Amino acid sequence: MFPETISTDRLRFERLCHETVDAIEYHQVCSRHEPGIDEVTRYLPWDTHETVAETAEYLDSLEAQWADRTRAEYLIRPKSGEAGSEEEGAGDIAGSGGLIVDWETRTGKPAIWLRKRFWGRGYSAERALAMLALAFDRLDLDLVAIPVQDGNDRSRRAVEKYVERFGGQYDGRIRNSTVRPDGTVIDHHRYTITAEQYRANVDDPLVTFEE
Known part of the structure; x- marks a missing residue:
C-alpha cells in the first residue's frame, strides 16, 4: 500500500519506524536536547518528548497506523551532496513528513516538521510534492486537505505557494478545529487540492517510490 521509501530531487523519505531509526536517536531530535x-x-500537534519510552510508544503508534493503512510517516533526509557536506546535514534526520488518510472521504492530510537548522532550504515544498504524488499517483485519492494553524503565517505562506502551483484553493477558517496538547483550542485555515487540479498542473513530479 504505502511505499517504504520515496525519493525526490534533493530528499530521501524513509518509513519512520523502529527498523529505520533507533528510539534513542529519534528522541534526541524530538526532545529538549x-x-x-x-x-x-x-504549531505542531505534539509537544517535546520527555522520555525515550515516549518516543518508542510514538514509533509503535506509527507502525500500527501504517499497518491499518491510515497513516504513512517518513523520516526526511537530505541526499548526499545536496547540503554540500556531511557536516551541513546530508544524510542527517531533517525531520519527518507524512500523509494521514481518510479512506471514507478519499482525502489525504499531509504533515511535516523540520528541525530548525534545516529551515529555509525549500524542503517543505519538496516534501509537499512527494506527498501529493503519494496521494494522487500512488493511492488514487480524490483530495488533499492541508490544515494550517491560525497564527502560523510562515507555514501559510509556504502552503499558499504550492497550493497555487497545483491549482488548489483556500477553503476558509475552521474555528475550534482541534485542541493542542496543552488544552488550547485552536483554529485552522484549510487549503485543498483535488486530483483533477493536481493532474492538470503537474509536469514531471520527479518523485520515485521504492518498495
Missing part, C-alpha cells in the same frame, strides 16, 4: 525545539513545536 534539540536546539530550537520550542520554535519547532509551537
Whole structure:
C-alpha cells in the first residue's frame, strides 16, 4: 500500500519506524536536547518528548497506523551532496513528513516538521510534492486537505505557494478545529487540492517510490 521509501530531487523519505531509526536517536531530535525545539513545536500537534519510552510508544503508534493503512510517516533526509557536506546535514534526520488518510472521504492530510537548522532550504515544498504524488499517483485519492494553524503565517505562506502551483484553493477558517496538547483550542485555515487540479498542473513530479 504505502511505499517504504520515496525519493525526490534533493530528499530521501524513509518509513519512520523502529527498523529505520533507533528510539534513542529519534528522541534526541524530538526532545529538549534539540536546539530550537520550542520554535519547532509551537504549531505542531505534539509537544517535546520527555522520555525515550515516549518516543518508542510514538514509533509503535506509527507502525500500527501504517499497518491499518491510515497513516504513512517518513523520516526526511537530505541526499548526499545536496547540503554540500556531511557536516551541513546530508544524510542527517531533517525531520519527518507524512500523509494521514481518510479512506471514507478519499482525502489525504499531509504533515511535516523540520528541525530548525534545516529551515529555509525549500524542503517543505519538496516534501509537499512527494506527498501529493503519494496521494494522487500512488493511492488514487480524490483530495488533499492541508490544515494550517491560525497564527502560523510562515507555514501559510509556504502552503499558499504550492497550493497555487497545483491549482488548489483556500477553503476558509475552521474555528475550534482541534485542541493542542496543552488544552488550547485552536483554529485552522484549510487549503485543498483535488486530483483533477493536481493532474492538470503537474509536469514531471520527479518523485520515485521504492518498495
